[in-house]
Amino acid sequence: MTSSKSTALAARIERWPIAGSFTISRGAKTEAVTVVAQVARDGHIGHGECVPYPRYGETPDATLAALLSMQDPLGRGLDRQALQAAMPAGAARNALDCALLDLEAKISGRRAWDLLGRPAPRACTTAYTISLGSPEAMATATAKAAHRPLLKIKLGGDGDGKRIAAVRKSAPESELIVDANEAWTSKNLERNLAKCAEAGVTLVEQPLPAGQDEALARIRRPLAVCADESVHDRVSLEGLRERYDAVNIKLDKTGGLTEALAMADAAHALGFEIMIGCMVATSLAMAPAMLLTGQARFVDLDGPLLLARDRDDGLRYDGSLVYPPEPALWG
Template identity: 80%
Template sequence: MTSAKSPTLSARIERWPIAGAFTISRGTKYEAVTVVAEIALGDHVGRGECLPYPRYGETPDGAQAALLAMRDMVAHGLDRHALQAAMPACAARNALDCALLDLEAKRSDRRAWDLLGRPQPKAVTTAYTISLGSPETMAEATAVAAHRPLLKIKLGGEGDVARIAAVRKAAPESELIVDANEAWTPDSLERNLAACARAGVTLVEQPLPAGRDEALALIQRPVAVCADESVHDRSSLEGLRGRYDAVNIKLDKSGGLTEALAMADAAKALGLDIMVGCMVATSLSMAPAMLLAPQARFIDLDGPLLLARDRDHGLRYEGSLVHPPAPELWG
């Protein structure tokens, strides 16, 4: 039996139109389909959002079902620490982890970073993503965004040397990071890395498929390489030795902020730089990730900038400067 004073968990699927289209090496999407977890207790409601990712076998329906399966445990007092063992690392666990922390912050009238003993996040510069396309199309999109200090360029394999050169010409002053989303091969790796070096690219994200990235340890890397699909939570960090220089920590991969913060500490101890990343989602997904920003070399939290509209009380963006969340949004 549960009482009226027991927390009640609900979960719903939401659809958020993307402004235009968002294209990477695996395809094009026109909307972000997110799953929101809400935990109500008394006058307070804690919220968390996730974006289930097909690359990892996740679906919105599956994530919603996984959340609803946790209702009894939540009603009986499940906390963030017990959650880590109760669910595997996945997008659904992220939504629940963040909802539990949001509820704790609201009930205690304290900010989430204070509860966690973490530094208060400050406004930081986020990358702005240029979708994959022809060199000409990408150059046009880059020229419009060339005033932004940090651009993240989506690449796709064949033709990437031309894309890199075209983008750099269109944005001569911006810092560039590129994301191949596993689209390169061992045969193209050194050629593409050399093109990135010539263009002054700072970081190359996930050039080779996860599980088939041995070639990264066999070459001299002229540009720092960041793991994304090859790294999920702390258990996957050790396998990056000799292959990667940085890790992209995303809450949907790590299974929530609780694990993501521990993962950032462990990555730093291994000498790895940190990128805090995101899926294309609303500010409710970005807000918890802001707590990772003080440890990160790169911030990639531009999801709401790619949407046709954001939710109420969304993060405040001034150009590429993103501010910490208001308590009305999260935490």
């Protein structure tokens, strides 16, 4: 029998249909596959959600197994601070880290940000993603979203100059940020950056493959460049200072909110601008990331807007404004 001080763990894989499809340079998908961790103690239950990412060798089944392997340590009293060394950074630790923080908040009757000594998050503007496609298809999708103040445009390499020009024509007033998802090369890097600058793009995310991005230090960058796949946690920050102007912090990369908050502080100290990003997932995955939005120049937490439906008690979205979570959802 579980004692009143031990923590019981459950986890499950969930599948959430995407509204249409979501396409980036690495391919398209029609559903978001998430893994949810649930921790219970003293009659309270905490929840956390993650998205295993094949780009980093993660699968839903392996993530589920990694979570369930933590039952015994949790039963012996493993807490959120000890978790940071007990599991490697990644999706599984993210789900458990956020679930434990949610549990702490529910047991204490306080909000998560108060427990962490952080400012309460406020409503903020999130980017809205336009999937990769032909210039014509992207122009059509952009026209439907042109009322949104911030658009994130997925690009894919050759032909990106035509794509971003078509997008800009369809959304003349929106601020544009671009995500190439490692699809550019050293040969087309400067040309594509120039085309983005011509279109008034504010920032380009991860143009070159991680580990092959040294060209960014050798050129004059006409606009800000943000690291995504090249940056995961605090350890990876120092080596990026000559190549990038900003970093994209995602909880699935950092292994949870605990490391993400520390990483945001470290990134600011090193002079990086910050983007808070997400995978396509439900509001349960977005909610902890709201605690980082006050430090971010760009917020990209539109995952639930790309789904056919969100979970109950999801975040409130009013156009492109996203509001902090209610306790019934998380924290």
